[in-house]
Amino acid sequence: MSTENNLDIIFKNSLKILSDLIAFKTISGEDNNNLINYCDSLLKNIGAESFKTYDEEKKRVNLFATLKAKQTSKKKSVIFSGHTDVVPVSKNWSTDPFIATIKDNKIFGRGACDMKGFIACTLAYAPIFAKTNLDRDIHFSFTFDEETACQGAPILIEELKKKKITSGICIVGEPTNMKIVDGHKGCYEYTTHFEGLAGHGSKPDKGVNAVEFAVKYINKLIELREILKSKAPKNCVFDPPYTTLQIGGISGGIARNVIADKCRVDWELRPVVKNDGEFVNSQMDEFANKKLLPEMRKIFPESKIRKEIIGEIIGFNRLENSEACDFISNLTGDNSKEVVSFGTEAGLFQEIGISTVVCGPGSIEQAHKVNEFISFEEIKKCLSLLKDINNNSKPN
Secondary structure: OOHHHHHHHHHHHHHHHHHHHHHOOOEOOOOOHHHHHHHHHHHHOOOOEEEEEEOOOOOOEEEEEEEOOOOOOOOOOEEEEEEOOEOOOOOOOOOOOOOOEEEOOEEEOOOHHHHHHHHHHHHHHHHHHHHOOOOOOEEEEEEOOOOOOOOOHHHHHHHHHHOOOOOOEEEEOOOOOOOOEEEEOOEEEEEEEEEOEOEEOOOHHHOEOHHHHHHHHHHHHHHHHHHHHOOOOOOOOOOOOOOEEEEEEEEEOOOOOEEOOEEEEEEEEEOOOHHHHHHHHHHHHHHHHHHHHHHHHHHOOOOEEEEEEEEEEOOEOOOOOOHHHHHHHHHHOOOOOEEEOOOOOHHHHHHOOOEEEEOOOOOOOOOOOOOOEEEHHHHHHHHHHHHHHHHHOOOO
């Protein structure tokens, strides 16, 4: 069979697999076992070894599968990394978001671009890797709940450390139009809960208004936000070049004439350096515990302030020398490198010593949007890269 015909079959198979993946409603926080079992079955059928790691309820699961090298060499393993969760959908879709629709050389569906398209490509090409006389291990890393502050990947990373899988080249297939991305900011997400004392609105001094103390907390965050702007590192590659801080929401109270006894504040940080995250958290913890809480407890000793860590995604640092970036560049001939504003799991792999690059099919402009899609052209570009990786994974 000619190479062209073979690639055509792989392309058609990638569309079939992507259609199957879209049909799994793996919205962040929901059960993704069926999708993971589907992927695991495909990989085991071609001889892959695998293990799973779970959340506490075993409702959400990570998969790590390996096609073992058939030849001994010094070549580092390659990890294909993708997340299986998708963001929720709105009511404005033209089609059912969980039924793949093909139109104008595009495939539409929630997660088609971010990032089931990449997972489908790697699964479609996996049988070719399995038939190859590989001289490096090929790994498949599929995680849960990346969209909600990377809750799944840290569990997997801990298991990789136990199994001493702490080297290699990791390709995180987030949508970059197959361009090399070698850096992004961190993303720290929090919800701070306030509990005061309810009462009649006509006697505000008899209660502890959780909303009012939440507003004081927000004002302190805004004050720190201005300080962060002055801490921008020299020659920072990000836009904006400083750590950003954003208030995502505030909710509390039940009526205008009732003192609010509960309130919550959702907020986030996008640190350019880890120290900025530590600075903000230490300042806010001190402000809450030494300033606000004593004021609340003067009236109601059982008042509480609790900061909930939703997730702390470490940044992905641009390195002067990156084996992963060089690996992709040598295959594609494209030496350009970009940084992005969105977060990924790349920093987690980088932190344990695995050289990492973000490079995948599709455009981030389509991610999280109504009528999300990935083009056939992007899928074919991804499969072409996988073909080059396969050729590079054969003995010389």
